[in-house]
Amino acid sequence: MQRARIHDIECMAPEGPVPGFQIGPLEELRGRVPEGILERFNRVDFHTVTLITEGRGEHTVDFVTYDCVPGTLLWVRPGQVQRFGPRGELKGTHLRFAPAFPPPFPGSESLLAPWHRHVFHEAGDLKAGDLKAGGLSLAALTREYARLEPSREILRHLLTAVLLDLDRLPRRPSESRDCNDTYASFCSALEASYTTDHRVDQYAARLGYTVRTLTRACQSATGRTAKQVIDDRIALQAQRLLAHTEQPVSTIARALGFGETTNFSKFFARMTGVVPGDFRVLHGRGVPA
Template structure:
């Protein structure tokens, strides 16, 4: 349990003698800036459990309220900033190799969840024990096995709590396959035809699946993912705007500027300037775990400063979803 402010933290969870394959540490350790003036790009799989106090976590431009029992699932590549009043949290991080050999869907836990009752008690107990064991045991084969099994139990418990017991429709399966392909391919191509070829289906099939699940076309899904990545890099790095555009496949800065303005509603420069202003501390209620056809069709919009942005496409709905130069990374 660790603090974003100056209050003392309990002795466990601040360092780990065991290999960083699995670790627990301070929430404040995710940012070099105690004030979190700039978001950081997360580089590991994370669970963040709020244990005391109240505050906000801005994850991929969604402002999520945090209080005791709030659990955040943060994925590599997302941008995170913690704002508002002081609150304490335990962070669990792991590398994908830690779950090798376990039949676990690490993406099952939703992005934001307010735990309560027996679920909260069980998760707090397991996270606390994991933090204690990270601190107590020197690196060894036995210690690594213990931590891997503890992490597996924690993720399985969260997966059970988040499980959707209904059978997925064929359109949903096609849509999620498409999302996985987009996640790997968006820096290289924004053509629906390329993804259809890789998935061995027609453009019409992809578009029909996307419309059925999200109300948006396949091309919109791709463009929203590109715009989300652009927003991440603009907010959390000091890379020149033209360089960000080149990374995302735009040979001309003007083309990138027009694309971003069309998708987000403001220019890349204006978006970056707004994100560097001090963040508002007002708690904003997030949307509940949403169907993919959520408000505004899930389009990525930055929103007013301090308001929850309507974040872009992510691989999994559920939120109220080469090293860069000068980047803030966790």
Template sequence: MADDQGTTGAIRTYPFDPGASVCGVGMQVGPMGAEGPWHGIGTTRRVHRIEFHVLLFFREGPVRHMVDFTEYEMQAGEILWIRPGQVHRFSRTDPYVGTALSMQPGFLPRATVEATGLYRYDRPPRLRPDAAQLAALEDSLAQLQREYLDTTTLPLSLHTTVLRHSLTALLLRVAHLAATSPESGDTAPQQGTTFTRFRDAVERGFPTNHSVSAYADDLGYSRRTLVRAVRAATGQTPKGFIDRRVILEAKRLLAHTELPVGRIGVAVGFPDAANFSKFFTQHTGTTPAAFRADQN
């Protein structure tokens, strides 16, 4: 825990660095490894969060990579999609060979974000394209990389626009692969503003707000409308959605920091340690202390 994380406090978080991008645009694409634009993160080999999207296109394997308590053994031809806020760790021993694509939140318009499912945290990080899908993805990725590196034939505004279109084309292919994956568990499209506004509000507010009615009021929806939208998008109730987000954050802090259990409870909205322990046990079947001990 502390020796892995390097701190006994919050999990280390890396923001997107536009200064590492060609022309300072809101995306980066390049080789994995020490020469890649994201080498400062990759070479840490420590548990951390990122505030942006990363897609890793593996050309060699196996490579073991942990994302939110699941270790994925990635093979050549597979893709790992790590979304903002997810806790992950690079392998300490396996070499990373392939292409890394990073994207700053806000680089793509909202309609594209919805169409590509950028924040579909319910979808599995690992994607396994078949031969035809992989060939199409490789062509699209190569085109994006050519456009990214071509800084001479267009003014910066048009260069950025072309990059957005090329990135959208690639992400639509990746999103289709994610939606049709046997591990996806999709029940219905998550497009539409009601659920996405609720999801974004929960992401901002879950450390202090666990009330469905409060979210409904803040967003200007009736409770019934919110229930219908969240159930259609995820198969869960709004309360279940909130509780799952709280539990995930609690697990992250228990496993990857040495914060006292009481402080972790406060961090996820439970000023009383006993109430936090009861909530955690109800949802996981184990106490916070036992869960932390199991991670060692």
């Protein structure tokens, strides 16, 4: 698959005194990125965790727009596309880390997985930059990172505590589902093969489950059937590529396993309600079909 052209957001990459890790004020990030870049859909290959401490605004992740107020915490994972709201409306702490930066810990494979897409958390009351709910603290990470010679290992273990605490924050009722082991295995297989394998029976055979077992696991975790989960993943990637790359629709169709562009266009319209070209216009990318 042709590598998608990423918008000019290399300055967001987590580089600094500790490779693969960076933490600082959200407004500092705003100051480094040319105006207009963050307000367009972009994609990064690392995790970002943002705690809003001042202001009110919006942040869009994978085409879902979240209302942000003090106490909002957003976790955007590698591969997701995001769009920042207007400048100057939100302040807070912005953490960036590479997928391999945290040390292994129980549950890390699932928690850090690209398919684990819980983004929005209502973190609770704020005090001195810390979250009272769950004891989550980005301040400890900030203090260690600000030292003259910050310790990579201390940062890695502090980050582990933060991520585990984040994972136990209350979720919205629509997200309170059972992320069972069968569903996790299915999602991992899906991430590796959704561009070529579109049928549930292909995943069932590979994982050693029946189609019925996979469907029950998906319904328990998401309320969707296994086939719907597959279609959702393909449609999401199509939206991502249409919104943040200039690849022709025909190229995207082939990359996602569709032999004919017309079949892809029908699938996309069924899943999103608009054809690919109109979707691009809606998101400001009028490029060749």
